[in-house]
């Protein structure tokens with residue numbers, strides 16, 4: 001698939017303004033300051049803006065409505081997702097909430113049975129109370145998606161790869177089904193990032209991000225974003241930014257802008273390290289199964305190869321071990337930090353059963369393949385030999 005940066009040369013036509021992803025990640029939305037020549041976007045720590053006469057201003061009135069640092073971030077993110085429009089939010093959840101703001105009581109949403117827990121929570125514990133209905137289906141099965149649609153279905157919401165089993169959903173196929181039913185197709189692209197996967201090019205209407213993860217990249221900021229090519233949708237997202245007010249401050253916007261500059265180099269290393277660890281785990285006698293879409297044994301490998309430029313930095317594996325033994329393994333690493341979240345430069349490890357997926361009843365959890373021995377890792381950009389030695393030491397100390 002590759003040239004030196006992990007992307008196919010024949011795909012360069014997807015860069016409408018002629019610059020490649022690596023160039024746009026550094027420059028899109030960011031001009032040197034015309035007055036001072038300062039290269040970096042200033043942190044416009046500012047709430048209100050001078051008007052020369054009532055209504056006569058330079059594009060900004062109040063920072064909830066718009067802030068120049070945020071504008072630069074929104075333009076940068078839109079460029080990376082090949083989107084005409086971008087809107088930044090205070091968190092990934094705030095961007096998901098904004099898509100749900102589009103719906104009305106009585107509307108129905110089709111979504112995955114393994115979406116991020118916070119997404120499941122806002123669907124069932126917030127919006128069901130506003131009379132929205134949700135169907136949770138196996139998104140790897142296009143027939144199951146189609147069967148779940150009803151007259152009132154207005155939105156198809158999906159993630160790919162999913163968490164924690166790294167299932168792959170056929171974006172093009174899913175978007176087609178949504179459009180046959182005049183519904184919107186929104187994709188949470190947090191795990192893949194636009195460097196590896198651009199859902200709008202594959203037919204999706206909206207891309208949602210938790211900027212907290214790979215786009216920020218350094219575990220030091222919380223943020224969200226929505227990207228679209230549809231001007232009407234963008235206007236509505238802008239309305240909700242202002243009306244609801246869940247917007248990022250200028251400092252957060254600056255941090256994410258700093259993060260996106262190195263997204264391509266970080267993602268290359270995340271992918272390289274994850275692949276090496278997945279291959280090593282595959283041969284480990286205590287490991288029952290490895291979930292990484294880059295492995296040919298992964299059921300979604302072929303679709304992932306078609307719709308992604310590489311396979312990402314997230315993987316899960318199942319130990320032949322009890323809940324307690326597995327808890328001991330994840331507590332025993334030195335380089336991997338036991339923590340939830342993902343996408344930072346540092347490697348994280350977690351056990352879904354008592355941590356990220358603890359809210360799911362045990363029987364239901366086991367049925368979904370989330371066993372007691374399951375471990376999820378967010379592979380960082382440290383030296384891969386240290387990462388493998390760390391996992392080996394932790395597994396051997398408990399199961400060896």
Ligand SMILES: Cc1ncc(COP(=O)(O)O)c(C=O)c1O
Nearest residue numbers: 091092093116188190210212223
């Ligand atoms: C796939 C996915 N989407 C959305 C979110 C929510 O993002 P945030 O924590 O920035 O609100 C998360 C957080 O873990 C996530 O993993």
